[in-house]
Amino acid sequence: MSQAPKRKPQSKKPDKKPGKKQDRFPINIHMILLAVIVLIAGFSAYRLYKWNKGVPSNYDPDYQTTDFDTEAMDNIIPLAPDKLEGREDDGVTTILCLGNDPFSLNRGENGLSEQIAAKTGATVYNGSFTGTTIAAQLGEYNDGYILDAFSFSYVAESLASGNFDLMTTAATYSYDESFAENTALLASLDMNTLDMICIMYDGIDYINKRPCEDPNDAESIVTYTGALRTGITAIQQAYPHIRIVVMSHTFCHNINEEGNFENGDRVDLGNGTLSHYLQKELDTTSDCGVSFIDNFYGSINEDNYLDYMTDYIHFNDAGRALLADRFVQCIFPNLKKDE
Secondary structure: OOOOOOOOOOOOOOOOOOOOOOOOOOOOHHHHHHHHHHHHHHHHHHHHHHHHHOOOOOOOOOOOOOOOOOOOOOEOOOOOHHHHOOOOOOOOOEEEEEEOHHHHOOOOOOOHHHHHHHHHOOEEEEOOOOOOOOOOOOOOOOOOOHHHHHOHHHHHHHHHHOOOHHHHHHHOOOOOHHHHHHHHHHHHOOHHHOOEEEEEOOOHHHHOOOOOOOOOOOOOOOOHHHHHHHHHHHHHHHOOOOEEEEEOOOOOEEEOOOOOEEEOOOOOOOOOOHHHHHHHHHHHHHHHOOEEEOHHHHOOOOOOHHHHEOOOOOEOHHHHHHHHHHHHHHHOHHHHHHO
16 A cells, blocks of 8 residues: 655745835935035025124214223332331321322312311321422522422422421412421421321423423433432332322313413323323332322313313312222222221
8 A cells, every 4th residue: 555645844935925125215325415415505504694694783983982991000009018117006097198289279178188087087187389390390499499399309308308498498488378387397297107198299290391201310300200209219218117109190281372271181292291191100109119099090080070170270179079089999998898
């Protein structure tokens, strides 16, 4: 009996019909690069458009202004501690004011030295002389021009030496009785009790055409900086414990031969404008190591002088109050903060 043929095992059918491809998203590297390039080009074109368009400007070529951004050139230098070695503090701050009209023309409660005293609580002496200058008129003193005896270098030398004979004699020729009184005051002072000397002259050296400096003689007393340097040095050598503070001139006008006002910061009378004198004064005080308060830019200037001056150079009560405030702000800042 013949056996039935064995059946071959059937193979598993594929899931998908043969001849058909699977569905898929074709990835083409060239298309990706092209898309990136297009995006970059589009973004760059947009930025270029924005850059070319710019931003609105408020600039008006026809607008005119006299306002400028300025910063006061104060240079505040404390007294070196070694200058006070061996000196006992008496607990009283004593200040001597030297200068001309800013201190001398008003000695009432609205005076500059009086306001400094009121604002600081210090004892303040006023040894100023009206109409005087920092620089002397003549290289050697001559009785024909007695104001030289009261210019800064002569006053400082008298204080340093203790010899007031020249000033006392010159004061007898003055029609201003305060010259003799102030000379007597200075002669009576005990310089060892002074803590500070505050020096302020207005722009009279500029108006009187005093030279700013002599390149061949840094201590020439007929120059603005030479007289200042000579006077400061004399006091420093005689009384090293005294702190010296120089307050600069403010803005002022010159009156020309026709009687017209001339802007002191625009008209050079032969030795520079007011700002030139200011810079030279700052340089000199820096060389001498003393404090400098800039009133030309920091107090009374071309923009606000009408509020603080009575004429081309002199101050009203508000002007003196402003100058006193500047002094306190720079030299006694802690007092200002406590107000």
